[in-house]
Amino acid sequence: MHDPIAHLNADKSARQERLMELLRIASVSADSRHAGDVKLAAEWVAERFRSMGLVPEVVPTAGNPIVYAESPPVPGAPVALVYGHYDVQPPEPLELWTTPPFEPTLRDGNVYARGATDDKGQMLTHLEGAAAWLAGGNGAGDGLPLQVKFLIEGEEEVGSANLEPFVQENKDRLACDVVVISDSSQFSPGMPAITYGLRGITYYELRIRGPQRDLHSGSFGGAVTNPAVTLAKMLAAIMGDDGRVQLPGFYNDVKPLTDGERAEFASLPFEDAVFAESLGVDGLTGEAGYTTLERRWARPSFDVCGLWSGYQGEGAKTVLPAEAGAKFSFRLVPDQDPEAVTASLESFLESLKPRGIEMQLIDHHGAPGVAFPPDGPFISAASRAIEEAFDAKPVKIREGGSIPIVNTFADQLGAEVLLLGWGLDDDNTHSPNEKFCLADFHRGAAASALLWRELASLGQG
C-alpha cells in the first residue's frame, strides 16, 4: 500500500527546492510595483497543482488572482478546504536584512526570506501533504482519502477584500466540513499549538493638512496650527495611560475573559522577563489588570504602524510642515464590530480637530476577531496528526494576529476552522530577516499528510 510518509521522506530535498523557488518571487501585495510578481506567484501555485495531478483555476479578481483546485470527492469522508496566501508583506527596510529578502538563504536550520513562514512555507506544507497522497494515485488527482479543496489567495496581507465576495458567490463549490489554515505559530519551539482564536483588525490612514505650503516656523509658529502637533495629540488621545482605548463605546461589546480561559493561559509556560529580553526591551506595558498573553491574544489594542511629517533629513530645519500623516490599527476581539469602531473613531477625531486643520481618514480594511470552541472531533484529529509529526501533543492557544477571511469561512460555509500554525514567535514576520525553521516545514508537511488520514477516518457527519 502507498505510504505518504515514506513518500515525504524520500521527497525532502525536492520539497525544499520548491519552497526556495516560490520564495524567490517578490509577491508583495501592498506595493503595485510588484503586481507582475504577484501574478507570477499565482501562476507558480497553479503550476504546482498541475504537477500534483490537479486541475487548478486561476481566478482573476479586481485585485490579485485567487488560485483554486480540488481533488475528487470521496464518499463517506468529510471535505476539507485548505486556505493560504501567496502574497507577502513589503520587505522594507531592506538595509536591515542580512541576506536579500527574495534570495532565500539557509542558515542554522532556517530558511530566511520574506514570506518564508508567512505564509508561503506554511501554506506549501498542505500542498506537500496532499501531494504525498496523490503520488500513490493514478496521476489524475485521486489518491487522497478525502476530498481536499485548495483556496490560495494573493491579498491576505492587504485585507482579503476580493476574497470575501468570491467566498460568498461560490458557497456550493467551496462547501466543506472543515477549513484548514496554517498561517500562525507554535506556542514555542517544541510546543506545537492549535489556535482557537484570532484577533480582528481595523486599519486606517489619517491625513492632516494645515497651511497650503510648508512655512517658516519662526515667522508663523504660534499663529498657525501645526499639523504634526495636531496629529501627535490626536494619536495620543486615542490611548489612555492605562493602556485602554479611549474611543466612546469601544469596549461595549468586549466580553470579559472567563476564569477558565484565564487559568488555561496562565498554565502555559511564559515569562514576561524572558519575552521582553527576546525583544530587546526593558519591560512590557499594556492594559492594566491583564497578563501579557491575555493582552496579546484576547484584549484589544491600538498601534501606530507608520508616522510622517516635516523634515527628516540631516541636521535641523525650522519648518512648520503643511501636512502630517499616520497609519494605525486597532486589534479587535470577537464581538467587536469594525464598522462601529470606525464610526466612533470618526466622531472622536472630529471632536479633537482644531481650527486651521483639514483631516481625511481612510479606512483601509477591517475584519472581526474569532474564537471557536477549543474541542471536538476535528480538533482531536488535528491533535493526533500534530502529535505524531512533531512528537509533542499540541497545546490550545489563541493568537493576536488576524486572518480576515476566517470569520467569513465560519459564517458563510458553516465549517469548523482549524488554525494549525507551524511558525515561531521569533520568525520575524512582517519584519526584516523573516525565517522559517526547515525542520518545522518538513514536520508541517508530515502533519498535513497525517491530518488527511485522521480526518478521513472520522467519516461523514
Ligand code: BES
Ligand atoms: N499570518 C498572519 C496572521 C497571524 C499573525 C496569525 C500572528 C497568528 C499570529 C497573517 O498573514 C497576517 O499577518 N495578517 C495580517 C492581516 C491584516 C493585514 C488584515 C495581520 O494580522 O496584520
Ligand code: ZN
Ligand atoms: Zn502576515
